[in-house]
Amino acid sequence: MNNIVILDTDTTLKEHLKDCPQKVNVSQFSTTTRLFSHIKSFPCDLLFIEPSLNGINAKELIKQLQDKYQLTIVLTTALTEINHSVQLLKMGIENYLLKPLIKSKTHELIEKLELTKERKKISTFDEETMIASSPKMVKVLNLLLKVAKSQSHVLIQGESGTGKEVAARILHQHSLRNNQSFIKVNCAAIPDTLVESEFFGHEKGSFTGALATRIGRFELANKGSILLDEITEVPLSMQAKLLRAIQEMEFERVGGQKTLTTDVRIISTSNQNLKLALDEKRFRSDLYYRLNVIPIHIPPLRERKEDIIPLAIHFLKQLSIHHQESVKTLTPSAQKKLVDHHWPGNIRELSNVIERSCILCEKNSIAASSIFLDNL
Ligand SMILES: Nc1ncnc2c1ncn2[C@@H]1O[C@H](COP(=O)(O)OP(=O)(O)OP(=O)(O)O)[C@@H](O)[C@H]1O
Numbered sequence: 401m402n403n404i405v406i407l408d409t410d411t412t413l414k415e416h417l418k419d420c421p422q423k424v425n426v427s428q429f430s431t432t433t434r435l436f437s438h439i440k441s442f443p444c445d446l447l448f449i450e451p452s453l454n455g456i457n458a459k460e461l462i463k464q465l466q467d468k469y470q471l472t473i474v475l476t477t478a479l480t481e482i483n484h485s486v487q488l489l490k491m492g493i494e495n496y497l498l499k500p501l502i503k504s505k506t507h508e509l510i511e512k513l514e515l516t517k518e519r520k521k522i523s524t525f526d527e528e529t530m531i532a533s534s535p536k537m538v539k540v541l542n543l544l545l546k547v548a549k550s551q552s553h554v555l556i557q558g559e560s561g562t563g564k565e566v567a568a569r570i571l572h573q574h575s576l577r578n579n580q581s582f583i584k585v586n587c588a589a590i591p592d593t594l595v596e597s598e599f600f601g602h603e604k605g606s607f608t609g610a611l612a613t614r615i616g617r618f619e620l621a622n623k624g625s626i627l628l629d630e631i632t633e634v635p636l637s638m639q640a641k642l643l644r645a646i647q648e649m650e651f652e653r654v655g656g657q658k659t660l661t662t663d664v665r666i667i668s669t670s671n672q673n674l675k676l677a678l679d680e681k682r683f684r685s686d687l688y689y690r691l692n693v694i695p696i697h698i699p700p701l702r703e704r705k706e707d708i709i710p711l712a713i714h715f716l717k718q719l720s721i722h723h724q725e726s727v728k729t730l731t732p733s734a735q736k737k738l739v740d741h742h743w744p745g746n747i748r749e750l751s752n753v754i755e756r757s758c759i760l761c762e763k764n765s766i767a768a769s770s771i772f773l774d775n776l
Pocket residue numbers: 529530531532558559560561562563564565566567671711714747748751
């Protein structure tokens with residue numbers, strides 16, 4: 401919800417949005433003519449409309465907007481006008497803010513809409529493709545499909561760039577939860593002080609900067625799957641709380657009194673040697689055994705050379721769609737160069753090499769001399 405437009409003469413909402421925890425750009429207009437000329441040229445995700453504004457026919461306006469644009473509409477309405485607004489709400493608009501406007505209510509609504517948008521995005525991601533031509537990867541794929549239907553937690557291990565996230569998405573897509581959310585938490589990217597809030601959410605005012613209530617990822621993933629990416633990066637101090645959430649499926653938001661329950665399938669990944677992390681006491685063994693009900697190891701690309709060319713062709717096809725050109729091919733010597741390489745960065749490195757070659761080689765057939773490897 402980055403680009404917000406307000407159709408109203410009252411500027412209170414614009415003032416409230418200035419301190420919104422999410423970064424938003426706000427434009428305000430008082431006539432429909434100016435509103436339309438703006439949204440024709442600039443992106444708009446969210447539109448607040450005062451339906452009683454002088455000179456507008458709110459019903460007609462909403463219909464026109466719904467026909468032409470993909471945006472979320474929220475009514476800002478006074479209690480005395482609510483009857484009129486209820487009619488408009490029947491037109492498929494779900495949200496309204498009551499006037500006089502309250503800043504915290506506005507912020508809560510933005511947070512709610514963000515989450516709804518994220519949920520939609522997550523639940524409609526494209527069908528994941530997993531290329532598996534080598535005997536080792538065929539085994540992995542079969543195992544993934546076999547365990548997908550169970551409710552057990554899965555721990556996926558493998559070097560960086562081997563396809564752990566792809567495997568996690570395949571698991572979710574083939575699970576009984578596939579019509580529910582798939583929520584990813586990148587444990588390596590969250591500052592230690594915010595991990596708890598990211599997992600379990602927080603109540604408004606529970607710490608400096610907690611301007612509005614936030615729903616955590618465990619709550620958001622309810623009934624679906626949660627991917628705890630790079631699980632070994634979770635600080636030791638948080639691991640006990642995470643263990644409880646996984647064991648009991650209950651937790652409290654930071655600063656909250658109420659115990660919340662959730663029902664999630666946990667898929668965790670790690671590119672580290674977990675046994676070493678256990679020996680070095682960086683990772684709790686009770687948490688490890690909870691997460692590792694079904695262990696899956698994704699082999700490095702150098703151990704499954706039969707996958708290299710099918711993967712390269714897969715990336716060439718993706719690039720041709722992206723650039724709207726015909727699919728480039730690889731000469732036999734280019735193929736040999738790819739197969740002989742050691743691929744320390746695994747599939748991510750292969751994808752980069754193919755993209756680079758595609759950009760630098762103007763011919764339709766890519767020769768070995770146009771393949772530039774990262775020789776670290
Ligand atoms: N079997 C596969 N078939 C098609 N594409 C794949 C496959 N495995 C990986 N990829 C692609 O390779 C890239 C890296 O995969 P992914 O992000 O799943 O790896 P990862 O193991 O999670 O890496 P990291 O440890 O760096 O997080 C992605 O672009 C992904 O789409």
